Amino acid sequence: MTAGHRIIVPLDVSSREEAIALLDRLPDVEFWKVGLELFVSTGPSILDELKQRHKRIFLDLKFHDIPNTMAGACRAAGRYGVDLLTVHGVAGRTALQRALEAAREGAESVGLSPPNLLAITLLTSLNSRDLAFDLKVPVELPEYTLQMALLAQESGIQGAVCSPQEATQLRRVCGDEFLLVCPGVRPTWAEGGDQRRVMTPQEALKAGASYLVIGRPITAATDPQGAWRRIIDELTG
Ligand SMILES: O=c1ccn([C@@H]2O[C@H](COP(=O)(O)O)[C@@H](O)[C@H]2O)c(=O)[nH]1
Numbered sequence: 025m026t027a028g029h030r031i032i033v034p035l036d037v038s039s040r041e042e043a044i045a046l047l048d049r050l051p052d053v054e055f056w057k058v059g060l061e062l063f064v065s066t067g068p069s070i071l072d073e074l075k076q077r078h079k080r081i082f083l084d085l086k087f088h089d090i091p092n093t094m095a096g097a098c099r100a101a102g103r104y105g106v107d108l109l110t111v112h113g114v115a116g117r118t119a120l121q122r123a124l125e126a127a128r129e130g131a132e133s134v135g136l137s138p139p140n141l142l143a144i145t146l147l148t149s150l151n152s153r154d155l156a157f158d159l160k161v162p163v164e165l166p167e168y169t170l171q172m173a174l175l176a177q178e179s180g181i182q183g184a185v186c187s188p189q190e191a192t193q194l195r196r197v198c199g200d201e202f203l204l205v206c207p208g209v210r211p212t213w214a215e216g217g218d219q220r221r222v223m224t225p226q227e228a229l230k231a232g233a234s235y236l237v238i239g240r241p242i243t244a245a246t247d248p249q250g251a252w253r254r255i256i257d258e259l260t261g
Pocket residue numbers: 034036057059084144146147148149185186207208209217219237238239240241
C-alpha cells in the first residue's frame with residue numbers, strides 16, 4: 025500500500041457544498057472519513073456522493089449506547105456499504121458483540137460486504153491527567169487503551185482507534201491483522217489544536233498504525249492539495 029492509501033482525511037464540515045468543495049480540491053485522496061458534524065448536518069446522502077467517486081469510506085459515528093440500541097444503529101449503518109465504522113469500546117463486551125453481529129446482518133440484507141468495526145480506546149483529545157482526574161479511571165493510560173483494544177478484539181471487533189503513541193504496544197499485543205487507525209497525527213509544521221496525544225505521520229506509521237487520520241493540517245490549510253503533497257513527500261522522501 026502506498027503512503028497515500030494509508031491516510032484518511034476527515035470531511036469535518038457542516039454542509040454538502042463544503043464537503044464537495046474539499047473532494048474537488050483533493051482529488052488524490054482516496055479514503056475519506058464522514059463524522060458526526062457532516063452526517064448530522066446532511067444525512068447519509070454524502071455517502072452516495074463518495075461512492076460515485078469510487079472513494080473508500082470511514083463512517084466515524086462513534087456509537088456508544090446499550091447493546092440493543094448499538095445493534096440497531098450498526099444494522100442500519102451496515103446497509104450503507106462503508107469500509108470502516110466506529111463504536112466506543114466502553115460500551116462493553118455485550119454491546120460490541122451485538123454491534124458486530126448487527127452490522128454484518130445489515131450489510132448482508134442488502135448484499136454488501138460488512139464494514140470493519142473499530143473500537144475507540146480513548147479519544148486522542150484526552151491525556152493521562154484527564155483520564156485520572158476528570159474521568160477518575162485508576163489505571164495508567166497505556167494500560168487502559170490496551171485493555172480497551174483487547175476487549176474489542178476478544179469481542180470479535182476488527183480494530184481500534186488509538187493514538188499513535190499507543191500503536192507500538194497495541195500492535196505487539198494485538199497482532200498484525202488487527203487494524204490500528206490513528207488520529208492525533210500532526211506533521212511538525214502543523215498546529216496540534218485540541219489533540220493531546222500526537223505523533224508525526226512518519227512516527228505513527230513506524231509505530232505500527234494501519235491508517236492515519238489527518239484532518240485540519242490538510243483541510244484547514246490555505247492550499248489543501250499542497251499540504252497533502254507535503255505530507256506524502258515527507259513520508260516517501
Ligand atoms: O480518538 C479520536 C477519534 C476520532 N477522532 C477524529 O479524527 C479526526 C481528527 O481530525 P484532526 O483535524 O486531524 O484533529 C476528527 O474527525 C475526529 O473526530 C479523533 O481526533 N480522535
